[in-house]
Amino acid sequence: MKPVSTLGEVKFQFDSSALPAEVEQQLGATVSFATTHPDQRIVLDAHCDPIGTPAYNVGLAIRRAEAVREQLTTAGVPADQIVFAIYGKDGAHRARPAEDRRVTLWPTREPLAAVIDHTLASHGTAVTWQRPLSVAQIESAPEPVASR
Numbered sequence: 001m002k003p004v005s006t007l008g009e010v011k012f013q014f015d016s017s018a019l020p021a022e023v024e025q026q027l028g029a030t031v032s033f034a035t036t037h038p039d040q041r042i043v044l045d046a047h048c049d050p051i052g053t054p055a056y057n058v059g060l061a062i063r064r065a066e067a068v069r070e071q072l073t074t075a076g077v078p079a080d081q082i083v084f085a086i087y088g089k090d091g092a093h094r095a096r097p098a099e100d101r102r103v104t105l106w107p108t109r110e111p112l113a114a115v116i117d118h119t120l121a122s123h124g125t126a127v128t129w130q131r132p133l134s135v136a137q138i139e140s141a142p143e144p145v146a147s148r
Contacts, residue, residue: 017063049097057088
């Protein structure tokens with residue numbers, strides 16, 4: 001499964017999850033689509049640039065996705081229609097780091113398992129529909145070195 005079309009993209013400043021001033025205009029088409037297509041999920045692909053540690057960037061990507069979700073739910077999109085695909089600094093990179101600071105929105109009728117498979121195959125870190133309580137919930141445990 002690969003997104004066939006996107007509904008939009010929200011770009012962020014360096015090390016920030018603050019929404020840009022024009023976000024309502026950017027997300028207008030997504031809100032319209034989601035409210036007229038309640039049978040489809042809206043996937044938020046959350047990315048960061050390659051600067052920073054993996055754990056920090058996963059947290060930043062989650063905060064960015066949460067900010068976009070908050071804007072969408074405030075505008076009337078049901079929260080259970082929204083899924084986060086967290087990439088942090090992993091996944092496909094664009095020509096400039098500033099272009100990696102984004103949340104891309106795309107629709108799908110695919111089951112959640114297909115969204116998870118697509119995200120992990122694209123080097124994603126996690127898929128969630130609610131905020132993890134800690135980074136430990138999205139990072140795999142290291143291999144044990146020794147046991148007794």
